[in-house]
Amino acid sequence: xxxxxxxxxxxxxxxxxxxxxxxxxxxxxxxxxxxxxxxxxxxxxxxxxxxxxxxxxxxxxxxxxxxxxxxxxxxxxxxxxxxxxxxxxxxxxxxxxxxxxxx
Amino acid sequence: xxxxxxxxxxxxxxxxxxxxxxxxxxxxxxxxxxxxxxxxxxxxxxxxxxxxxxxxxxxxxxxxxxxxxxxxxxxxxxxxxxxxxxxxxxxxxxxxxxxxxxxxxxxxxxxxxxxxxxxxxxxxxxxxxxxxxxxxxxxxxxxxxxxxxxxxxxxxxxxxxxxxxxxxxxxxxxxxxxxxxxxxxxxxxxxxxxxxx
Numbered sequence: 233x234x235x236x237x238x239x240x241x242x243x244x245x246x247x248x249x250x251x252x253x254x255x256x257x258x259x260x261x262x263x264x265x266x267x268x269x270x271x272x273x274x275x276x277x278x279x280x281x282x283x284x285x286x287x288x289x290x291x292x293x294x295x296x297x298x299x300x301x302x303x304x305x306x307x308x309x310x311x312x313x314x315x316x317x318x319x320x321x322x323x324x325x326x327x328x329x330x331x332x333x334x335x
Numbered sequence: 336x337x338x339x340x341x342x343x344x345x346x347x348x349x350x351x352x353x354x355x356x357x358x359x360x361x362x363x364x365x366x367x368x369x370x371x372x373x374x375x376x377x378x379x380x381x382x383x384x385x386x387x388x389x390x391x392x393x394x395x396x397x398x399x400x401x402x403x404x405x406x407x408x409x410x411x412x413x414x415x416x417x418x419x420x421x422x423x424x425x426x427x428x429x430x431x432x433x434x435x436x437x438x439x440x441x442x443x444x445x446x447x448x449x450x451x452x453x454x455x456x457x458x459x460x461x462x463x464x465x466x467x468x469x470x471x472x473x474x475x476x477x478x479x480x481x482x483x484x485x486x487x488x489x490x491x492x493x494x495x496x497x498x499x500x501x502x503x504x505x506x507x508x509x510x511x512x513x514x515x516x517x518x519x520x521x522x523x524x525x526x527x528x529x530x531x532x
Contacts, residue, residue: 238373239373239376239523239524239527240524242373242376242377242380243376243377243379243380243520243523244380245377245380246376246377246378246379246380246381246383246384247380247381247383247384247387248384249381249384250380250381250382250383250384250385250386250387250388251384251385251387251388252384252388254388256381256382256384256385257385257389258382258383258385258386258389260382260385263378263381263382266378267375267378267379270371270374270375270378271341271375271439272341272344273367273371274368274371274372274375274439274442274443275341275344275345275348275439275442276344276345276347276348276351277348277360277364277367277368278345278348278368278442278443278446278453278457279344279345279346279347279348279349279350279351279352280348280349280351280352280357280360280364281348281352281361281364281365281368281446281450282348282349282352282450282453282454283348283349283350283351283352283353283354284352284353284355284358284361285352285450289352289353291451291454292454294422295451295452295454295455295458296454296455296458298421298422298423298428298431298455298458298459299431299454299455299456299457299458299459299460299462300458300459300462301417301420301421302414302417302421302428302431302432302455302459303432303458303459303460303462303463303466304462304466305413305414305416305417305432306409306410306413306414306432306435306459306463306488307463307466307467307470307486307488308413309409309410309411309412309413309414310405310406310407310409310410310413310485310486310488311409311474311482311483311485311486312409313405313406313408313409313412313485314402314405314406314409314481314482314485315478315481315482317401317402317405317481318402318479318481318482321398321401
């Protein structure tokens with residue numbers, strides 16, 4: 233809960249700052265490079281932590297397979313739910329226009 | 336190419352950890368990761384704010400918002416039954432899947448909950464992004480934008496560009512950025528909520 237609040241404050245402040253101040257451009261190359269370096273730091277340190285942890289190192293293959301299966305399931309689930317949602321919304325819309333035509 | 340570099344960076348870190356190199360970083364690593372994530376989130380949100388000020392932010396329709404929620408719901412619903420076949424609980428399966436393709440943020444967030452689950456989260460996110468790049472151009476030939484974009488989760492920009500190149504419909508890129516942004520905003524809260532259960 234605390235982490236959620238921290239992220240909410242950080243993102244809210246950032247969006248407000250980016251929106252209000254003309255100093256910031258959405259296409260800033262410097263910020264893009266900075267984000268890339270941050271990402272490298274995070275991933276390197278995560279890899280380092282994972283490698284140094286015997287329990288994790290032993291479970292890399294099984295957890296890797298778990299991640300792959302979950303990603304396939306997640307993609308299929310999202311696709312089917314959104315497809316059903318779209319069809320339901322379109323069904324409502326065509327039913328409404330059908331009623332109007334009948335009148 | 337970018338994904339390949341990231342995988343190499345992660346593998347280099349993993350190799351250093353296995354070999355015991357840079358072990359002096361150990362006590363500070365979690366804090367450095369957390370604060371770097373905060374800084375990254377801040378930089379990303381400044382970019383989002385600037386995009387709207389410059390008039391380049393897509394307008395959010397009610398339907399697009401509904402499809403974004405549908406994408407998250409579909410991901411979580413599909414993750415639960417997978418726990419029957421995988422060595423993780425239903426809750427952990429949902430946590431790993433709830434990265435929605437945003438590996439840089441979700442892997443770090445999940446690490447504080449379970450280091451081994453963060454491996455599954457990383458693979459889940461990276462494979463979702465890579466598979467989406469190949470699947471979306473195929474799906475766009477038969478299906479409409481909402482369900483095609485949902486495949487990528489939050490990581491829709493690369494895959495939408497690929498889909499736009501194949502279909503010639505460039506509007507899918509802006510639409511994908513919009514839905515992807517909404518989903519991205521949900522990721523830290525979703526992981527925070529699920530790990531706190």
